Amino acid sequence: MMFVWQGLCLVLIALTVAGCLFQVASAALVRRFRRAPEPVPAARPPISVMKPLCGAEHGMAANLDSCLRQDYPRFQLVFGVADPADPALDVVKALPGDVEGAEIDWVADSARHGHNLKVGNLLNMWPKVRHDVIAIADSDIRVGPHYLDDLAAPFDDPKVGIVTCLYVGRPEPDLWSSLGAMGINHGFLPGAVLARAIGRKDGCFGATMAVRREVLEKGGGLAALSQVLADDWVLGRMVRDQGLEIVLAARPVDMNVHEPSLKTLLDHEIRWGRTIAAVDRTSYMASVITQPVALAALAVLAGGAWWPSVAALALAVLCRLWAVRVEERALGLPRCGLGLLGMREILSFVVYVVACCGRTVVWRGRRFAVRADGTLDQVEGSQT
Template identity: 60%
Template sequence: MSAVLTLAAWGLAGASLAGMGYQTVAVRHLRRFLGGPRPRPSARPAVSLLKPLCGNEPHLAGNLRSFRDQDYPAVQIVYGVADADDPALSAIARDGDASSDDRETIVVDPTGHGCNLKVGNLLNMLPRAHGEVLVIADSDVRVEPRYLDDVVAPLADPSVGLVTCLYVGRPNDGLWSRIGAMGINHGFLPSALVARAVGRHDGCFGATMALRRETLDSVGGLAPLQDILADDWALGAAVRRGGLRITLAARPVDIIVHEPDFGSLFAHEIRWGRTIAAVDRTSYMASVITQPVALAALAVLLGAMAWPFAGVLLAACAVRLWAIRAEERALVLPRAGLPAVALRELLSFVVFIVACCGRTVIWRGRRFTIRRDGTLESKEGIPT
């Protein structure tokens, strides 16, 4: 048995070394991406911005204001809620009264469409959108004035069917919001760039999805997504099946990370992990390579604390900390303390393990099971 454990420890140590190499590649691609050009669109077609809302989350009024303040000539903003008493409406009012002309439209419609409430909201909003280009952006997103130029410019290429945005986590007050933002900034964001560098061009992210109206019509619209949790991934897959490409906007957007407690953060990240694992389990399992510290720590435990494995662990800690500091500088982020870095590393590995071992998720107080095709099965819909 000891020989088997030692062999496993060497395997984990080797995986950790590979993970250290991954960290250096991720930093290089992040720097290259952020330093790239920001092309201006050759044309500026009319845009409809679709903002599905549910609840008055922190900083919502400021997020919405950033979309109103676009340096773009023809923009219609469509806000959508399912309930006339939704407090998100007060955030719109605080930011300035939405006009009744073609520039801003509020849709209040309780009509249900499947399990995915966001997609149901969008289906109710879509008939009121008039633009040639449709831009769907989540409520927690905050953008720069050049945002629409960034997402419209790639659509001048007829081979591009959808433009999406990477995102940087900007935490609300509190420890768990900071830990959640670190998971985005030092986990998701560099991993998405490495994935594209190795040929994975299927990433599509709900922070922004921009496409021509004719493209959306050609792939069957939004109705096929109404029971899919990963609606962004499914829309991107539909566009790719239609023979068109997904590309990234030249700059990431910000998302406001609000996690009031550990339970909220854990449920949120388990939902993310299980959603990815449901639609692409092989890639999700392979993503363990992005966690060299955890792999090296396991090697130390299985290898009976032998010095070669302890050396690998020390090297993994040093490389991972170097990568985090480099990413903080590139993204102009505040420097995280070492206890927060350690907590984030531990939580990332726990989330990975738990997400691999189940399909149940909690979403807006309702319990669902994610089927193997990514669709949702409601489990009683009871509050939790």
Template identity: 40%
Template sequence: MAHYLVQPLVMLSVGAAVCSLAYVLAAIVCVRRFGRRGVGRPGACPPVSVLKPLCGLEPGGYENLRSFCCQDYPAYQVLFGVRDADDPVIPLVERLIAELPERDLQLVVAPRTIGPNLKVSNLANVYPLAKHDLLVIADSDMHVGPGYLAAVVAAFEAPRVGAVTCLYHARPAGGLWSRLASLSINEWFLPSALVGAALSPVRHCFGATMAVRREVLEQIGGFPRLAHYLADDFYLGHFAAAHGHEVRLSRYLVENVVREPSFGALFSHELRWSRTVRSVKPTGFALSFLIYPITLALLADLAGALLPGPLPAGLSLALPALTLLALALRLGLHYVVRSALGIPGVGRPWLIPVRDLLGFAVWAAGLFGQGVVWKGRAFSVDGHGQLVEPKENTQAVVSKP
């Protein structure tokens, strides 16, 4: 490679690595600050409707669902939505209803489809049965403690708050691939979300929890407004903020039970996330390579090795120092996440460089293409974040009366 091309490449790679180290320091500060604050309890406890869209069995499915039914909260209902009468999750829900007759639990089986996002169709089908004006929506692979509802409702005490969301940490329910997936959530996604929340107001929701006032949901157009988006959670908060409502990040961390049976499943799942993020926050996604300091330091080392002749004295010391510092800071963040947030370790420290390299590879792959596979169905995502189905499948998303 020509000398005049290599020098700028070295400078760019070193600059990116230094910026990445600064990011990790900021992440450590944000994680520690988040961990020091309590989740809070509401002064009043208005009744709540919990909407649970279900499709198939999830790892720890029964325990996950039961956790939402056993809340330390005075008045709430839980609506379980299923589209297919043969869905294997139905016996779990029926078991819960039989075991907890004193709770307000109801199963709704309805195949009506209002758009390509079948999760949103599920929510639209159970919504007419929601009794209360505070609505809490949570993905089916989430597990919560008995204080969850109280913590979420506490964030609504300010009238300007129209929606509340929660971040989440992961618990692996499997071997190496599940641990790598959980490590990514706990030590790459979660800190980056906290840094983002520190830099600018939260204007979107996470699927771990989307809580919204009924009047706000109606104001933004209800579930039909979300039915064509892949990132329905993002857009619920986005539309609420666009209508002048505050979106608040709760201090409660939800637990995500993760099972990835193979490398292919892990990579496909994370590639879908990457392309989803790219569709809704293209600038943020483009800059998210900065959360991979180990990879960037190694790329700087590689660029330095391409320079003809011996390295300048300063650079020959700076490059290995960058790599060692990247490893040290990433290891520091690993332990800060565990101690400040009370999250059990999900992987050995030696997995951290592997996870960093893999995360960068997923990010690079996410720069290209629009195709995603979700619940076994293939889609592309257009420039507005909306799902586009292959022509042969479009009949499946025609709204039924």
């Protein structure tokens, strides 16, 4: 039996070393990404930005206003809500209507189009969209004045089908929001940059996705996304099936992170995890190597504090701390405390394990089962 435990310990140590290499490489790539020059578009075509809304989220007024304050000659913002009494509509109506080059339209329509409520909202907004370059952007992002230039620049290359944005979590000043932002800044973002560096070009992120109208319509339009959870991934696949590329915008956007409780944080992160697992379970299972501290801690338990496992744990802690500090400097983030980082490590592993073990998600008060093809089935009686 001792040989079995030592064998397991050696496997965990090997995975820990791989995880340490991942941490070092991804942090270095985040630093390189942020130092890369921002391209200037040769053409600046009119852009329609679609913003599906649901409720007046924290910071929404500033988020929407930042999208309006663009150094861009001509663009349209289209907002959509399902309920005419939604307080988000009051925020939209309070936006200034005299910004040069900007047009504002909004839609309030409760018509349903499949289980994906965000896509249903977008379908209701579609008749208002006027321009041939279309961006779909989340309501919780805040952008700089060159946001639309960053979206337009890659379209100078006709092989580009979608331009998408990475995002940096900017938390509300509370514990759960801070932990949520750390999961984005020291988990999602470095992993996404490394994935592209090793050749995976299928990452398409819902914070912002810009696409040409003809490409979207050729792929089946928004209706093709109405039954799936991972609408961003499916949109990216739609474009890749046409032989076109997904390109990252030069600058990430900021995402306002507001998690009022541990439950909301877990619901969000488990939903994200199961979304990824639904479309690529093998890769999601393999992503355990992104958590070397947890792997090394398991090695210590399996090996009874055998000295190689203790050394692996020390190495994992040092590599993880170094990577976090590099990412903080590259992204302009405040330094997180060691206690907070420890909590984030535990939470990340818990979310990973739970996401691997089920197919149900909670989304806007409803519980859905995610099929193997990524489509959704609402669980009976789950609406709140």
